[in-house]
Amino acid sequence: xxxxxxxxxxxxxxxxxxxxxxxxxxxxxxxxxxxxxxxxxxxxxxxxxxxxxxxxxxxxxxxxxxxxxxxxxxxxxxxxxxxxxxxxxxxxxxxxxxxxxxxxxxxxxxxxxxxxxxxxxxxxxxxxxxxxxxxxxxxxxxxxxxxxxxxxxxxxxxxxxxxxxxxxxxxxxxxxxxxxxxxxxxxxxxxxxxxxxxxxxxxxxxxxxxxxxxxxxxxxxxxxxxxxxxxxxxxxxxxxxxxxxxxxxxxxxxxxxxxxxxxxxxxxxxxxxxxxxxxxxxxxxxxxxxxxxxxxxxxxxxxxxxxxxxxxxxxxxxxxxxxxxxxxxxxxxxxxxxxxxxxxxxxxxxxxxxxxxxxxxxxxxxxxxxxxxxxxxxxxxxxxxxxxxxxxxxxxxxxxxxxxxxxxxxxxxxxxxxxxxxxxxxxxxxxxxxxxxxxxxxxxxxxxxxxxxxxxxxxxxxxxxxxxxxxxxxxxxxxxxxxxxxxxxxxxxxxxxxxxxxxxxxxxxxxxxxxxxxxxxxxx
Numbered sequence: 001x002x003x004x005x006x007x008x009x010x011x012x013x014x015x016x017x018x019x020x021x022x023x024x025x026x027x028x029x030x031x032x033x034x035x036x037x038x039x040x041x042x043x044x045x046x047x048x049x050x051x052x053x054x055x056x057x058x059x060x061x062x063x064x065x066x067x068x069x070x071x072x073x074x075x076x077x078x079x080x081x082x083x084x085x086x087x088x089x090x091x092x093x094x095x096x097x098x099x100x101x102x103x104x105x106x107x108x109x110x111x112x113x114x115x116x117x118x119x120x121x122x123x124x125x126x127x128x129x130x131x132x133x134x135x136x137x138x139x140x141x142x143x144x145x146x147x148x149x150x151x152x153x154x155x156x157x158x159x160x161x162x163x164x165x166x167x168x169x170x171x172x173x174x175x176x177x178x179x180x181x182x183x184x185x186x187x188x189x190x191x192x193x194x195x196x197x198x199x200x201x202x203x204x205x206x207x208x209x210x211x212x213x214x215x216x217x218x219x220x221x222x223x224x225x226x227x228x229x230x231x232x233x234x235x236x237x238x239x240x241x242x243x244x245x246x247x248x249x250x251x252x253x254x255x256x257x258x259x260x261x262x263x264x265x266x267x268x269x270x271x272x273x274x275x276x277x278x279x280x281x282x283x284x285x286x287x288x289x290x291x292x293x294x295x296x297x298x299x300x301x302x303x304x305x306x307x308x309x310x311x312x313x314x315x316x317x318x319x320x321x322x323x324x325x326x327x328x329x330x331x332x333x334x335x336x337x338x339x340x341x342x343x344x345x346x347x348x349x350x351x352x353x354x355x356x357x358x359x360x361x362x363x364x365x366x367x368x369x370x371x372x373x374x375x376x377x378x379x380x381x382x383x384x385x386x387x388x389x390x391x392x393x394x395x396x397x398x399x400x401x402x403x404x405x406x407x408x409x410x411x412x413x414x415x416x417x418x419x420x421x422x423x424x425x426x427x428x429x430x431x432x433x434x435x436x437x438x439x440x441x442x443x444x445x446x447x448x449x450x451x452x453x454x455x456x457x458x459x460x461x462x463x464x465x466x467x468x469x470x471x472x473x474x475x476x477x478x479x480x481x482x483x484x485x486x487x488x489x490x491x492x493x494x495x496x497x498x499x500x501x502x503x504x505x506x507x508x509x510x511x512x513x514x515x516x517x518x519x520x521x522x523x524x
Contacts, residue, residue: 008085009078009125016078016129019071024137024282026064031274032144033057039267071133075126083122086303090114097390098311099370105306113306117299124296131289134282141275141282148268149258155251156279163247163283240287244280251276313372315390323381325472325503327397332376335362340376342521344473344503349496351517352507359523360477360507367475367505368399380473398471402478404462406453411435412442414461418468421498428494429464429479430487455482463491473503480510492516 033056041050093101094110102110138156146153255272258264264272324346332340336359344350354360365371366378369390378385378397385393406414415422415431426432426442434457438444446453446461453461463479476495480488492512495504506513507523514520 009082012074012078012081013125013129016071016074017132019067019074020129020133021136022067023064023071024133025140026060026067027281028137028140028144028275028278029060030057030064031271031278033060034274035148035265035267035271037267038270039265043267071129075129078129079122079126081122082125083118086118086121087114089307090118090303093307093309096311097315097394098313100312101306101309103309103312110306113302117302120292120295120299121303124292127289127292130285134285134289137282138279141279145272145275148272149255149264151258152251152255152272155254159247159250163243166243237287237291240284244283244287247283248276248280251279313369313390314386315369315393316387317389318383318387320383320385320388320392320396321381323472326381327473327503327505328377328379328382330377330379332363332366332373332378334366334371334373334376335359337362337366337373340523344505346503347501348519349499349504349506349517351514351520352505352523353509353514353520354507354523356523363523364399364401364475364477364507367397369393369397370399396471397473397475398466398469399475400462400466400477400479402459402481404466406446406458406461408445408447410440410443410445411438411461414446415442415464415468418465419470421468421470422464424498425464425468428467428491428498429460430483430490430494431460431464433487434460456484456487459483460487460491467495467498470502473505474499475505475507477507478510479506479508480513485512488512 033053037050037053037057040046041053090110090113094114142153142156144153145156251272255264255276259266259268259272326346327342327344329340329342336356340363342350342352352360352363354363362371366373369385372386380388380393380396385397407417411431411434412422415426418425426435434453435442435444459479459482463476466474466476466479480491483491488510489512492510493516495506495513496516506517508514
């Protein structure tokens with residue numbers, strides 16, 4: 001995953017690396033040039049040399065600042081483009097008609113993967129040029145030290161590889177703890193989103209204490225994982241700082257000893273001490289880059305697991321005829337369903353009653369091509385839905401669940417998202433009663449998920465949207481559980497009237513809806 005992101009942004013990364021290397025080279029030359037100024041101008045009293053080398057120093061500052069400005073820009077572009085690409089990949093996989101990506105994952109978890117994990121991988125692309133530039137800084141510093149003193153240069157060249165390996169070893173605990181931290185934080189986010197979405201239901205059934213307890217437990221787990229990961233980060237940062245400090249102290253000590261023995265000049269000593277201080281920056285960069293890659297690997301693993309999640313269903317390439325809408329179910333086996341047979345005539349309004357809620361839900365999932373049955377077939381006008389393209393199958397056999405979500409927009413926009421028959425659909429579902437009591441009628445803005453509406457109002461708008469689609473076969477699941485008996489009877493009559501001549505299946509236990517059906521079958 002990370003390697004693929006590098007390939008996609010290799011030009012931006014190459015440009016960023018080149019420019020940031022230029023910046024680090026310029027930074028490394030600053031103490032060297034200061035040493036030259038001391039030896040060739042200040043020490044000799046040569047004003048012309050002083051002006052010359054100060055001008056060279058100014059050019060170096062202009063060069064390194066320009067390189068950093070544009071190098072950081074290219075690195076940032078690689079970061080945000082990769083972040084955007086990964087978000088699109090995650091969104092495409094979640095929205096893929098074949099499904100499967102959301103199995104076992106709450107909406108908040110999917111959001112965490114698309115936002116937090118994608119960002120961590122993106123940041124690693126910003127960190128890579130920084131790390132390579134730090135290597136260039138070490139090389140330039142080592143060469144400069146070799147020209148000043150062979151022992152100092154060898155000390156840097158031979159001491160840096162073991163130090164880098166030590167930094168890598170120190171980063172392993174951080175990587176191990178990053179994955180569970182991100183997983184548990186995502187789980188807590190998912191539980192919170194789930195609870196917020198169902199807060200009205202929880203209040204209605206008095207389940208708030210249980211919900212709070214569930215979230216508190218999940219949140220505590222996430223907090224514990226975060227504290228462990230933060231502790232590992234603190235230990236890692238402290239250990240890296242100590243290792244870098246000891247190494248730089250050794251370089252400064254050796255340089256000072258050489259100056260005391262007259263092996264190097266005063267300017268050389270200033271340059272050596274300045275280079276030793278400068279090296280603290282690149283060495284700290286190695287620590288930060290290692291931490292970023294440790295987190296990026298954990299996040300990339302989570303993204304890869306989501307993207308590689310097996311599909312829930314597989315569509316075919318066959319076409320569905322524009323037939324009258326005869327739906328035939330033969331020997332359907334799936335979960336709690338064992339050998340279900342249904343034969344729904346064109347234009348029939350069929351009521352389906354089930355004692356087992358799981359059986360009803362599974363039947364809806366099979367009809368809506370959300371899961372693959374273990375065996376059996378579902379045919380529309382003689383064509384197996386499994387052999388048809390998924391989008392076409394779901395458009396012809398439209399399944400409207402009882403928990404259908406509304407989106408942000410007006411009431412009318414929500415209904416019109418289903419199709420063109422807005423007025424008829426609103427009357428049939430009695431959603432016109434909802435718009436009558438709202439401040440701006442059907443132009444009233446509906447908050448996301450319809451959170452500002454009552455359960456019955458949301459149900460009627462969602463039902464109107466399903467009716468407006470005018471599908472060849474419409475399957476409804478408990479569309480009136482949150483409305484009163486009088487309104488339910490009106491909806492049953494409106495449903496019968498609007499779906500006249502269209503095949504309709506209502507999976508419900510409502511006497512009013514079952515009474516409006518042509519016939520009722522019991523789902524065993």
